[in-house]
Amino acid sequence: MKRISLVLAAVLLAVAQGVAAHGGAKHDDGKAEMDDREQMPWGIAGDAADAVHTVSIGMSDAMHFTPDLIRVHQGETVRFDVRNDGEVMHELVIGTADVLAEHAALMKRFPNMEHSAPYMIHVPPGTRGEIVWTFNRSGEFDFACLIPGHLEAGMVGRIEVATE
Numbered sequence: 001m002k003r004i005s006l007v008l009a010a011v012l013l014a015v016a017q018g019v020a021a022h023g024g025a026k027h028d029d030g031k032a033e034m035d036d037r038e039q040m041p042w043g044i045a046g047d048a049a050d051a052v053h054t055v056s057i058g059m060s061d062a063m064h065f066t067p068d069l070i071r072v073h074q075g076e077t078v079r080f081d082v083r084n085d086g087e088v089m090h091e092l093v094i095g096t097a098d099v100l101a102e103h104a105a106l107m108k109r110f111p112n113m114e115h116s117a118p119y120m121i122h123v124p125p126g127t128r129g130e131i132v133w134t135f136n137r138s139g140e141f142d143f144a145c146l147i148p149g150h151l152e153a154g155m156v157g158r159i160e161v162a163t164e
Contacts, residue, residue, distance in 0.1 A: 037118065041096055042141040042159075045118035046077035046134035054079040059123065059145065061086035063153035070159045074138040080131040084123040090150065093120040094133060094143045094159065104146045111148050138163045 037045040058066040121129040138161045145155040
């Protein structure tokens, strides 16, 4: 019995540490501090003053982004005006398919985890948010809503970044 209690205590401590590691940050308005800029495989946080155009993206409770295909050129800074037309929380996270799948799995394990990065925006129903991103890498990238169940329901899109 003593051994079971010790094992249970160790497991609970490990889970609590995992939650704390992801629970300290939070979803925010999607606006990154400029010192949060980190080069990612799909680009880097942009400066709104450098945005060459705005792409409006709608999110719906039908688990769909409109549009779900975006084409930009390498080197462009794009302002994404993200609007939640639904009645439930949605988010938009830009990344590679592997990174998005890994993040989605983590969100399933910790559904109340709070997080924030310049390539993601958490948008309550009936509101809008903004991401400004510089696509300084060419390739095909993805965006998705990683709230548990939304990705699986097909709430995904694609960004094609063409070389100039």
